[in-house]
Amino acid sequence: MKTWKNLMIFGLAVAFILGTSVPGIANGKIMVYSPWKDEIMQKFGEMFSKETGIKLESINISTGEIHARVKGEKARPQADIWHSVRAELLDKAKEEGLIASYKPANAKLLLPPYAYPNEPAFTGTTMYPLVVGYNVNALKKMGVEPPKTYEDLLNPRWKDNIIMPHPAASGTGYAFLVTAVQLFREKGETGIQSKKGWDYLIKLNQNMSQYPRSGSAPAKLVATGEYPLCITFYDRVFQLAGEGYPIAFTTPSPTFAEPSCTAIVGGAPNMDGAKKFMEFILSKGAQELAVTLGNYSVRPDVAPPKGAVPLKDIKVFQDDYKWGSKYKKELLNEFNAKVAMGKKTTQ
Numbered sequence: 001m002k003t004w005k006n007l008m009i010f011g012l013a014v015a016f017i018l019g020t021s022v023p024g025i026a027n028g029k030i031m032v033y034s035p036w037k038d039e040i041m042q043k044f045g046e047m048f049s050k051e052t053g054i055k056l057e058s059i060n061i062s063t064g065e066i067h068a069r070v071k072g073e074k075a076r077p078q079a080d081i082w083h084s085v086r087a088e089l090l091d092k093a094k095e096e097g098l099i100a101s102y103k104p105a106n107a108k109l110l111l112p113p114y115a116y117p118n119e120p121a122f123t124g125t126t127m128y129p130l131v132v133g134y135n136v137n138a139l140k141k142m143g144v145e146p147p148k149t150y151e152d153l154l155n156p157r158w159k160d161n162i163i164m165p166h167p168a169a170s171g172t173g174y175a176f177l178v179t180a181v182q183l184f185r186e187k188g189e190t191g192i193q194s195k196k197g198w199d200y201l202i203k204l205n206q207n208m209s210q211y212p213r214s215g216s217a218p219a220k221l222v223a224t225g226e227y228p229l230c231i232t233f234y235d236r237v238f239q240l241a242g243e244g245y246p247i248a249f250t251t252p253s254p255t256f257a258e259p260s261c262t263a264i265v266g267g268a269p270n271m272d273g274a275k276k277f278m279e280f281i282l283s284k285g286a287q288e289l290a291v292t293l294g295n296y297s298v299r300p301d302v303a304p305p306k307g308a309v310p311l312k313d314i315k316v317f318q319d320d321y322k323w324g325s326k327y328k329k330e331l332l333n334e335f336n337a338k339v340a341m342g343k344k345t346t347q
Contacts, residue, residue, distance in 0.1 A: 064169035088324030106282035124259030170215035238294025
């Protein structure tokens with residue numbers, strides 16, 4: 001009897017130690033890594049907690065920083081969910097053993113291209129097109145129209161007047177990089193070969209002022225009038241315009257409009273909670289909340305954001321995310337060596 005009592009005490013002590021030292025186990029919470037702003041994640045956290053009883057905490061940094069962090073924590077994961085990241089990067093993370101296989105049941109409710117039915121480890125959860133953001137007042141003062149095509153961005157009038165996040169640090173910048181290289185590729189070119197694509201990026205670099213590491217920084221700088229133009233995702237323009245800033249957008253065609261995805265971190269401390277989040281983020285309620293924040297829903301029964309270009313009116317660029325994943329290192333090396341030399345990379 002004494003031995004049994006001692007074992008009971010030992011077991012309770014071990015449980016207490018594990019429960020207080022491993023994130024997300026005993027305290028009913030999940031940790032989400034996302035580039036979304038704190039206040040946005042708080043809105044989703046309130047809804048998620050109300051529906052599941054699980055507290056949502058988040059660390060909100062750029063996609064490149066999240067990738068480095070998840071890789072560094074691989075031996076002892078601290079996050080449960082990696083939220084709002086492109087398929088190219090999650091495909092690479094899957095190869096690196098950083099994300100777990102899980103397909104939410106709600107994936108069957110999605111628009112087919114966004115469900116990634118052949119991908120066991122990630123699912124599209126929202127979508128926002130890649131756009132050119134511009135300061136309405138600045139362009140009015142200049143007496144010019146905003147760029148409407150990719151070629152318009154090369155106009156000498158925009159020299160040192162465009163800002164875009166760095167592709168190595170931001171999913172936004174990487175989306176533009178892979179779009180340009182693939183868009184201008186000619187028959188017979190393989191790998192990262194794209195003479196016209198790289199020539200385009202080199203010319204565009206003449207009009208770039210800097211490449212911040214933050215994906216959200218360019219839109220903020222344009223909204224406050226520090227620059228007239230930026231490359232950004234639509235949701236950032238939507239949110240800043242909603243706050244009263246004089247920022248608007250154009251959508252060069254074809255438009256990068258791949259969904260942002262969500263995945264469970266491999267070895268997630270709260271695997272059950274992570275699976276509940278995957279189901280939650282695809283629910284109609286969560287998708288409707290996403291729309292109010294400038295995201296397109298990946299469900300056909302949820303309308304796009306107010307004032308957004310309807311998806312049926314967008315000529316969507318056919319991105320090969322497997323290619324973007326396979327050649328990421330080579331693409332970034334080429335970009336740094338031939339395109340971005342001499343330009344500032346800021347926080």
